[in-house]
Amino acid sequence: MQQRKSKKILIYFFLLLVVGSINNINFNGLKFQNINNINITGLDIKNKLILFKEIENFNLNNIFLINKLDLKHEIESNTLVENFSIFKRYPSSLDINIEKTKFLAKINKNGRIFYVGSNGKFIKNNTSNNELPFIFGNPEVFEFFKIKEIIDKSKISFTEIKNLYFFPSKRWDLELIDNTIIKLPNDNINLALNLAIEFLNDHKFIDARIKNQIILND
Structure with a gap:
């Protein structure tokens, strides 16, 4: 009885060695195809090339070995990117879909003109857009978004x-496209702005800095 058990154990051990050897041979002989196609959508040709150069330093030799977290970090560092998604198309392609940030305003920082993006980043850009408002002063980006949110909820449009x-x-002071000036207080800005808007059609200077008071000057 003991001999039969020993024989069975030997047979199982032998089969395990054979199967393991076959799997090792197949695995060692398996070659993964290199990535040969990266598709980037959502950006113009110039910025596609810039983003491609930013990510080409990663290990793109094998689609299974890509460090996705590092790749995401590199894409997120691009100031034009609002949102994005990465899809692996096996065996050898990557699809990177970009949602480009919206330009909201312009600002001078250290002698250079930047756009303020809806992603909260300052963006270098050589193009000119005179339809965007210009920010004078040196606010933190969250301070700009705070005043923009107040304007968006008011009776006037940010445009x-x-x-x-x-x-x-x-x-903050606001200058409208018809050259009307609205001077706002530090507190209760939304109330002051909506009160000032009531006088827009008749006056070009509206001082709403004092609580519950409006000072007008033509």
Whole structure:
């Protein structure tokens, strides 16, 4: 009885060695195809090439060995990117779909003109867009988004804004495209703005800095 068990154990062990050897041979002989196609959508040709150069330093020799987290970090560092998705198309292609950020305003930083993107980033760009409002002063990006949200919820459109003036006291002035100036307070900005809007048709200077008061000057 003991001999039969020993023989069975030997047979199982032998079969295990054979199967393991076959699998090892197949695995060692298996060659993964290199990535030969990267498709980037959502950007113009120039910025596609820039993004491609930014990601080409990664290990793109094998679609199974790509460090997806590092690749995501590299794409996110591109200031034009709002959102994105990465799809692996086996065996040898990558699809990177980009949602480009929207340009909201312009600002001068250290002598250079930047766009403020809806992704919260300052974007270098050589193109000119005179339809965007210009930000004077040096606000943090969150301060710009705060005043923009207030404007968007008010009775005027952000497209009616020509310039935004930010002061060290954290206060804003707005200049509309018809050259009307609205001076806003530090607090209760939304209430002050909506009150000031009531006088837009008749006055070009509206001072709403004092609570519950409007000072007008033609």
